Every structure is written in structure tokens, then in C-alpha cells.
Amino acid sequence: MRLFILKPDNIGDFLLASGGIRALADAAGEDSLVLAVKSDVAPLAEREFSRAQVVPLPIRPRKKGVNTTAANLFACLPALLRLVGTRVDAGVCLRDKRTFLDTLLWLAPRSSRRVACQNSMRRAKGGRWGFWEGLVGAVFRPSFVPYPAPQPGRPSDLQAQGDVASEVLGRPLSEADIMPRLQCARWSGGDFWLCSPFSSRPSKDVPAALWAEALASCRDLWPAGGIHVAGAPDQGDRLASFAEELQASGISRPVRVEPAGSLAEFPDTIAGAGLVLTVDTAAAHLACAVRAPAVIVASRNNVGVYAPYSPDGRQVWVMAGQGKSWREALKAEDIAQAIRRALGGA
Numbered sequence: 001m002r003l004f005i006l007k008p009d010n011i012g013d014f015l016l017a018s019g020g021i022r023a024l025a026d027a028a029g030e031d032s033l034v035l036a037v038k039s040d041v042a043p044l045a046e047r048e049f050s051r052a053q054v055v056p057l058p059i060r061p062r063k064k065g066v067n068t069t070a071a072n073l074f075a076c077l078p079a080l081l082r083l084v085g086t087r088v089d090a091g092v093c094l095r096d097k098r099t100f101l102d103t104l105l106w107l108a109p110r111s112s113r114r115v116a117c118q119n120s121m122r123r124a125k126g127g128r129w130g131f132w133e134g135l136v137g138a139v140f141r142p143s144f145v146p147y148p149a150p151q152p153g154r155p156s157d158l159q160a161q162g163d164v165a166s167e168v169l170g171r172p173l174s175e176a177d178i179m180p181r182l183q184c185a186r187w188s189g190g191d192f193w194l195c196s197p198f199s200s201r202p203s204k205d206v207p208a209a210l211w212a213e214a215l216a217s218c219r220d221l222w223p224a225g226g227i228h229v230a231g232a233p234d235q236g237d238r239l240a241s242f243a244e245e246l247q248a249s250g251i252s253r254p255v256r257v258e259p260a261g262s263l264a265e266f267p268d269t270i271a272g273a274g275l276v277l278t279v280d281t282a283a284a285h286l287a288c289a290v291r292a293p294a295v296i297v298a299s300r301n302n303v304g305v306y307a308p309y310s311p312d313g314r315q316v317w318v319m320a321g322q323g324k325s326w327r328e329a330l331k332a333e334d335i336a337q338a339i340r341r342a343l344g345g346a
Contacts, residue, residue: 001028003168004088004109006036008057008102009095010200011263013157014041015285016306017094018048019178020161024092025049027169034086036079036105043264048184055079057105072101083108092168096120096147096160100132107140114142115168117160143167150304154178157306179311180289185267187292192225194258194273196283197242198235204280206297206327208242211277212249214335219252221343223274226254230269230283233260275342280307288315293342297335299326316342 003024007017014037025033033052037045042056058075062068073080086109093106093116106116119133136142145167148159154175162178198205215227229243239257247255258269266283267290270276276287280298284307287294293314298307300322308317316338321329 001090002032002034002088003028004034004036004083004086004091004111005094006092006102006106007041007094008036008038008059008105009041010038011041011044011282012280012285012306013095014038014045015180015182015282015289016158017161018180018182018289020094020165020173021049022181022183023162023165023173023177024168025052034083034088034109036083040263043262044267047264047267048182055082059101069100073104076101076105080105080108084110086110089113090115090168092116092164094161094164096157103132103136107136114140115164116142116144117164118144118147120147120160153309155302155305155307155309158309176311179309180285181291181311182267182286182289185271185290187271187290190225190272190274191223192228192273193223193275193277194228194230194269194283195242195246196230196276196278196281198231198238199279199281200232203324204298206279206330208245209249210327210330210332210335212246212251213332214339215246215251216249217333217336218339221339222251222253224253225274226256227251228256228258228273230258230266236260275339277339284315295335295338295342297330299323301326314342 005021007014030049030051033049035045035049035052036055036057039056039058042054046054057079059072088109088111090113091106091109091111095102096117098119145163148156148163150156162173166173229239231239243255243257267286270286270292271290273292276292276294278284278296284296288311291312295316297318300319303319308319318334318338320326
């Protein structure tokens with residue numbers, strides 16, 4: 001069975017779907033996979049699904065004053081034409097918040113069967129968006145899986161990936177099947193803790209002083225190798241300042257910034273850490289996917305949608321507050337307790 005899988009989302013969303021994609025790859029054969037992902041996710045997809053055909057999509061986020069839909073359609077035109085010339089047995093869309101471009105990419109390959117989750121964007125239920133969704137349903141007759149309600153330990157977006165994969169395969173998938181997982185890297189542990197403190201949105205970040213206060217409460221657990229600080233290549237200056245602030249707080253172990261590396265190498269960095277400390281960012285989902293003990297600090301804004309979940313109980317989510325002031329509800333003692341829980345599970 002030859003499958004086309006579309007997942008044009010950010011790194012964390014791709015990782016959230018990695019269990020469902022792996023289930024499809026195992027059933028169909030990785031050689032039979034055509035996997036379309038955002039260009040910045042492609043290196044990780046190529047490493048994890050090395051025998052699949054990976055199609056990079058140069059999709060960029062919205063920018064004020066720019067017609068993003070037109071710009072992205074123009075940028076993705078070569079990939080779109082490439083997909084039009086592709087024949088598959090089933091076209092699978094693992095994005096429920098579909099835009100016009102997402103839908104065009106999903107429908108591009110020639111296929112007798114198409115499967116997706118219902119579009120969860122409110123505007124898809126009325127107006128021109130509702131008309132567009134109705135037209136797609138009438139002309140192409142895809143199978144739309146209902147967008148699920150969250151279940152304990154299984155957020156709705158995670159469950160949605162599993163439901164779509166189950167529909168394609170014609171059989172139910174277990175919770176273990178749909179949990180994020182990577183074959184290219186597995187947790188081995190190490191004598192250092194890895195802190196990835198920054199998200200793509202500053203509103204998700206936690207101040208260094210709060211991390212330092214929590215770490216101070218766990219000084220009896222500090223690893224001999226100290227604390228390594230890591231992030232995206234463009235975060236170098238912020239990471240250096242963060243590391244200096246941690247060191248100045250009185251941490252007696254070394255604190256150093258990890259050399260900038262590629263996304264494809266980052267799973268190995270995560271897998272080599274004794275503990276991962278992070279916020280709601282790609283590192284959180286990577287820790288879950290490689291089964292590394294982790295403490296993940298996040299607001300309650302996305303409870304039940306993207307979090308919390310834990311494939312093996314070693315990933316502890318500290319969910320606090322809501323809205324812009326969510327960090328005011330966050331307590332260092334809660335983070336410290338989560339550190340002890342995560343290490344206890346390890």
C-alpha cells in the first residue's frame with residue numbers, strides 16, 4: 001500500500017503525530033511512504049523515516065502586511081506539482097486545522113481514497129470556509145474522522161492522529177501505538193541535565209530565576225556533569241545569558257551552553273541527558289518521543305489539546321495558570337517536586 005501523509009505543522013506537532021505515522025509506516029512499509037512536512041521539520045523526518053520519500057514544504061508563518069496564503073502557495077508550487085504527478089493508494093492528512101493550501105496539498109496526489117480528521121477551526125463551519133469544506137467533501141468524497149474529545153493522558157490532538165491512522169488501517173490502535181515515539185534515538189541517560197528553556201513564543205518561557213530556585217531545592221540530586229543549556233541556533237545570546245544567571249544563582253555544578261546543532265541531531269542530545277527541563281516547546285515532545293525523564297512547565301491554556309501526556313510515566317508536566325499571567329501561578333516548589341518525580345520514575 002502506497003501512502004501519502006501530509007503533516008505541514010511545526011516540530012512539536014510533527015512529534016505529536018510520530019506514533020501515528022510510525023504505525024502507518026510499519027503497516028504499509030516505509031519505502032511506500034510519501035511524507036510532506038515543513039522544510040524545517042524535513043531533516044528530522046528524513047532521519048526518522050529514512051526509506052520514505054520526504055517532500056519539504058517551504059511554508060512560512062503569517063506576517064503582517066503580507067498575503068501569506070499567496071506567498072506560501074507560490075513557494076510550495078514546485079512541491080505541489082511534484083505531488084500532482086504522484087499516485088498513491090491513500091492520501092492522509094494529519095492536520096485538523098486545515099487551510100486552503102493544506103487542503104490543496106492533501107488533494108494533489110492521485111488517489112482513490114483520502115482520509116483526514118474533521119477541520120477543527122471554527123471558521124470551517126460557516127461562510128466561505130464552510131463552503132470550501134463542503135465542496136471538498138462533495139467532489140472528492142474523503143473519509144472525515146470526527147475530531148475527538150480529550151481523554152485522561154491522551155490530549156485531543158494526539159488522539160486525532162491515532163483515529164486517522166486507525167481509519168486508514170481499518171483497525172484500532174492501542175495507546176502505545178499512538179504515543180509519540182522515535183526509532184532513531186532512545187533514552188540512554190547521562191551525567192548531566194539538559195535545560196531547553198525557550199519556546200518560539202516568549203509567552204511560554206519561564207524566567208531563569210524560577211528554574212534556579214527549583215534547582216536549588218534539588219541540590220542533593222545535582223548531576224556531576226552539571227546543567228547543559230540548549231535551544232535553537234538563533235537563541236545563542238539568550239541561552240548564554242540564561243546559563244550565566246543559573247550559574248550566578250549558586251549552582252555549584254558547571255552550567256554550559258550546548259553547541260548549536262541541527263534538528264536531526266537534537267534527539268541524540270535529548271536522549272543523552274539524565275533529565276530534561278523544558279517548557280511547552282519541541283524539546284518537550286522530543287523528550288516524550290525518546291522516553292527521557294523530563295519536567296515540562298506549561299500554562300493550562302492547552303490542557304486537553306496538546307498536553308499533558310506521558311508515554312511511560314517519566315515525563316512530568318507542571319501545568320499552571322491560564323492567559324498571559326499564567327507564570328504568576330507557577331511555584332518553584334512544584335517544579336522541584338516534579339524533578340524528584342521524574343527522576344524517581346527513571
